[in-house]
Amino acid sequence: MATRARRTQRRNQVLSREQIIGAAVELLDTGGEGALTVRALTERLATGSGAIYYHVGNRDELLDTATETVVTAALATTAAQAAATPEDEIRVVALALFDAIAEHPWLATRLTLQIIRNPVGSISVGIFERIGRQVSELGVPQARWFDAASTLVHYILGAVSQNARIEGDTSGVEPDADREEFLGATAEAWQDLDPEDYPFMHAIAGRISEHDDREQFLTGIAVVLDGLTRLR
Amino acid sequence: MATRARRTQRRNQVLSREQIIGAAVELLDTGGEGALTVRALTERLATGSGAIYYHVGNRDELLDTATETVVTAALATTAAQAAATPEDEIRVVALALFDAIAEHPWLATRLTLQIIRNPVGSISVGIFERIGRQVSELGVPQARWFDAASTLVHYILGAVSQNARIEGDTSGVEPDADREEFLGATAEAWQDLDPEDYPFMHAIAGRISEHDDREQFLTGIAVVLDGLTRLR
């Protein structure tokens, strides 16, 4: 009767799959995709490679699982919010993905890679379902649902991925200082382009300093939503 | 006077940088990003690793250069075509990128990676300039040029990347047989989803068989172009 607390197959798992995934996400956030090595994992978790491969099977599978975990978590936080209109709900989902990639830049390539390799996977299907439902409430005729949802998802994931920032340390005092500097450097680079060959870049070079990625993203969504009304 | 053909620094270069890039693209097309190894290159070019590193410096730089070469070539072929309207020109450029990724699936992740890491690079600037010029002829007020071009580029590159197909051999007799099979499998997978949790995917599952990626892409572009008229 000493083991009364022990039930059926309860086991005190010292190293769980979730711990490995968590450590993997931390490594990825710190140093990007290259920082996720099995050896770095064993050191951080104070274990051997055998233990990791027992739970996870593969580096690629670990990357997929980490991606799925982060994206699912990002989408889950939006589930609670009650959006007034379908348009608002789409914006909420889109911004959740935007912020997720801002926190985890390695998602930019991994997300598209995963959608390409496994279009039936839970990520693709989850995002598509979430967006698609709103499309159907947007007055788009059912024959066009697929096209409309596809357009929205393509735009959202494209914009979100291309807005990811890779660079290293934002651990400094002012995280916006790098941003200012980056925008300034970009503006200068565009200015330096030959106006003969690049008249457009030259024309908008001044505009980039007074611009906000997030707002521009929302503008893009508004454009696509406006365009969708034409499908009716 | 025996060397009359020899000018200043003309040199009979046995191994040129262009040859290396060409071989790299072939390897990438054949077996994806994992197939591009320095050793595979040395074998194909019948040389040593020293020669390759003398011309190219880096595996990552080689991947960047290969990407740039392929994309630039794809865009160059469209320069000859005379498009009637700005909308047509945008479609021409977009389809060129669509086809380029169809031929070189490894571009899907590499293209976004390159845009993220070097937004001032020739690829980003080249595409942006090409699209932007049409935007300015579309009646969009100059204050909105940046937003409009950004939306278009984000959508085009997003859709194009997410439409890439990874799978192996299309060397069979019927390249569309795999495609049919893939669409069927996807439709079935969507059908098998729980209709309670995934009503939308269930609703459009039948629609996927009668769908064409290219047409859907053009529909998406039309949607975005329609939306842009609202910026006026």
Add this chain to the structure above:
DNA sequence: CCGGAAATGGAACGTTGTACCAACTTGGAT
């Protein structure tokens, strides 16, 4: 308390990107 199953840590293997080098080739100066 005992035995099979679950889980672990570490050694070992093959492959990778890359640095380095000794040799060969080239082409302008003498």
Add this chain to the structure above:
DNA sequence: ATCCAAGTTGGTACAACGTTCCATTTCCGG
């Protein structure tokens, strides 16, 4: 024609990686 510094090459060597394998330890139902 000869020579030499710069350019170019093939190959070796090394550290780091993903992964396999296995002896050992820990677990838990009977």
